[in-house]
Amino acid sequence: MPKKTLQEFSVESIQILDENGKIDTTLLSQTDQISEKTLKSFYESMVLIRAIDEKALNLQRTGRMGTYASIQGQEAIQVGCAAALQPSDWCFPAFRATxxxxxxxxxxxxxxxYWSGDERGSEMQDGQHDFPISIPVGTHIPHAVGAAWGAKYKKDPIAVLTTFGDGATSKGDFHEGMNFAGVFKLPVVFVCQNNQWAISVPFSRQTAAKTIAQKAIAYGFEGIQVDGNDVLGIYTVTKNALEKARRGEGPTLIECLTYRLNDHTTADDASRYRTEEEVAIWQKKDPVLRLKTLIEKEYEWSESVDEALHAEVDRRVAEAVDAFEAIEPLNPLGMFDMLFETLSPELHDQRKKFTQRLGKLNKEESK
Amino acid sequence: MSKLSLIQAVNQALYHEMDRDPDMILLGEDIGLDGGVFRATDGLIQKFGEDRVVDTPLSESGIVGTAIGLAAYGLRPVAEIQFMGFLYGAMEQLISHAARIRSRSRGRYTCPLVVRTPYGGGIHAPELHSESTEAFFIHTPGLKVVVPSTPAEAKGLLLSAIRDPDPVIFLEPSKIYRAIKEEVPDGEHLIPLGEARVVAEGEDVSLITWGAMLHPSLEAAGKMAEKGVRAEVIDLRTLSPMDTGTIIQSVKKTGRAVIIHEAARTCGLGAEIAAVICEKALLSLEAPVLRVTGYDTPVPLPKTEKYYFPDCDQIIEAVEEVVQF
Structure with a gap:
């Protein structure tokens, strides 16, 4: 037989909650039922993280914070992934992950x-197994794979999740990480937040392929696309992928098809390269609104309850801003002290000279 | 002549050369409709079209790697890497290939490629947006490294870099992209690579620097002049190949040298300059050669970044130390 088909593939796309807030009951019935309490908690989380994001933009505009990358439009992915993860799992986020x-x-x-330019903003809490966000695009993906390798080696029953954007799938690091994960059958879940724009470069300039999801096929494991504004779909698919990883059945690539509603960062002006019409189409697909529609319909979520939630969220965010503004100034000596476990004699000497200079600078400033 | 900022001068140089040479193309991230994140390529896609001003997939290694192939094929690619900190992903392409294709092919293939990238700190940018690791590239045989210090210099040096037959890393100090405006010649304006510029003449001490650090160095020289110390200020312009002749001539005259760079101290270009001075002008020295540099640490995030970069007072202290030695 001189010519034969060796492999054929298909790529599935999942949507449980559509843009009108309607649920696909067949798909939902195939999953663990999602309780009323869980659904409401998803909505509460989405409202919270959008408010945090809004405040970040406000802090930047009023000069209290530096450049910031907004997450608006992508809340469903972040809530769905966070809910699917266990505290013992490890997480390697890219920079759009507030x-x-x-x-x-x-x-x-x-x-x-962090976004005000203070290194202490990269510190993790005790028991939080996350890496600081990666500023270089996609270069953290192999780290997630390495951590998953470590977990497999130590027979720890955990999984690792990494998030990145569509731009990252053009980097070698993405492909190299995926390949290792496939070869060593590692407990890692790759979550692509495909928001269709890498700053000004559209998705069509990142790949000639129809989906990101299908890239997993080339590395020997499953890839799936999910509506990135559908928190139910994302939660379900991610939870399944993490459980599969913990069972030792290898990696999964999840492409969450979404849209970046704001500029790339506060240093960007998206009106230079995309139309208002396109943004308006995606505003109608807002992940927060569609979940609100669902809970209003199914669980009598009233305007007064909603207002109370927003008031509580605003209070929490305001409290956080107060706490942020009360933070002690950063000691610049940290640039030496955090570099190695033990300072070299040369660095020790530089640190000493810097301390003298700092004393002088502080004296001048207080004049 | 027109009064331009450094970023406008870069834009003008690119425009001029694209217009002159139909084989020149630009490639990079966000250089098309967006005009580059610093607007270096603003308006170029409208004038020259998307076959010559090409937004690529997000891949620094891909950009530099394909630019090598384009150059070897006979085009004149000018690649933009968004920030120097993102050039690291293309190190293998630069070190193992761009720098070696001429010697590996015994001159059959060459690599007339320019990689432009904003470099240096002081713009309150996030992590890895304030890098000044020029020494990596200077330390790579086969690469040229150029750093302009003013708008007119940027235009003249960039045009020479594009016409150079070998790969050039063109580092644009982002701190002074818009800080200074000066008269920039219209049309052809070429400054040869490999020649330093004596910006201020003096007899007592040589200040050797480049890029954004030229400006605090000139400020320090001005303040020292008030105290009767006449400093000669040298802007190296091309870091590799370095114009050692101008440095040695100056140090033989002044007997004292202070090197100023914002890059980390250890194995920065300052170390090489000090070594060259020791080799060629030791007996002219009246004092040790001093360096005023960044620290051997990552550049801090914006809250404390100001402490990292050399300032005028540190330069004055070093000058006083060598003068009083």
Whole structure:
């Protein structure tokens, strides 16, 4: 037989909650039932992380914080992933992950601290198994794979999750990480937040492939696309993938198809390269609104309850801003003290000279 | 002549050369409709079209790697890497390939490639957006490294870099992208690579620097002049190949040298310059050669980044130390 088909593949796309807040009951029935309490907690988390994001933009605009990468439009992914993860799992986020970080345990004030240019904003809480967000695009993906390798080696019953954008799938690190994960059958879940724009470069310039999900096929494991604005779909697919990983059945790539509603960062102006019409289409697909529609319909979520939630969220965020603004100034000596376990004689000498200079600078400043 | 900022001068140089040479193309991330995150390529896609101003997939190694192939094929690619900290993903392409293709192919293939990237700190940017690791590239045989210090310099040096037959890393100090405006010649304006510039003449001490650090060095020289110390200020412009002749001539005259760079101290270019001075002008020295540099640490995030970069007072202290030695 000189010519034969060796492999064929298909890629599935999942949507449980559509943009009108309607549920696909067949798909939902195939999953663990999601309780009323869980659904409401998803909504509460989404409202919270959007408010944190809004405040971050406000802090940047008023000069109290530096450049910031907004997560608006991508809340469902971050809530769905955080809910599917266990505290013992490890997480390796890219830089558009404010919601995921907060839901994994980073205090809100620490998020603001990081984006205000304070190194202490990268510190994790005790028991929080997360890496600081990666600023270089996609280079953290192999780290997630390595941690998953470590867990497999030590026979720890955990999984590792990493998030990244569509731009990252153009980097070698993404492919190299995926390949290792496939070869060593590692407990890792790759979550692509495909928001369709890498700053100004559209998805069509990142790949000629129809989906990101299908890239997993080339590395010998399953890839699946899910509506990135559907928290139920994301939660279900991610939970399944994490459980599969913990059972030792290898990695999964999940492509969450979503949209970045804001500029790339506060240093960007998206009106230079995309139309208002396109943004408006995606505003209608807002992940927060569609979940609200569902709980209003199914669980009598009233306007007054909603207002109470927003008031409580606003109070929490305001409290976090107060806490952020009360943080002690950063000691610049940290640049030496955090570099090695033991300072070399040369660095010790540089530190000493810097301390003298700092004393002089502080004296001048207080004049 | 028109009064331009450094970023406008870069834009003008790119425009001029694209217009002159149909084989020149630009490739990088966000250089098309967005005009580059610093707007270096603003308006170029409208003028030259998307076949010559190409937004690529997000891959620094891909950008530099394909640019090597484009250059070897006979085009003149000018790649933009968004920030120097993101150039690290392309190190293998630069070190193992761009720098070696001429020697490996015994001159059959060459690599007339320019990689432009904003470099240096002081712009309150996030992590890895404040890098000044020029020494990595200077330490790579086969690469040229150029750093402009003013708008007119940027235009003249960039045009020469693009026309150079070998790979050039062109580092644009982002701190002074918009801080200074000066008259920049219209049309052709070429500054040869490999020649330093004596910005201020003096007899007592040589200040050797480049890029954004030229400006605090000039400020320090001005303040020292008030105290009767005449400093000569040298802007190296091309870091590799380095114009050692101008350095040695100056140090033989002044007998004292202070090197100023914002990069980390250890194995920064300052170390090489000090070694060259020891080799070629030791007997002219009246004092040890001093360096005013960044620390051997990562550049801090914006809250405390100001402490990292050399300032005018540190330069004055070093000058006083060598003068009083």
């Amino acid at each position: 919601g995921l970080s907060v839901l994994r345990g980073t205090p809100i004030k620490v998020i603001y601290q």
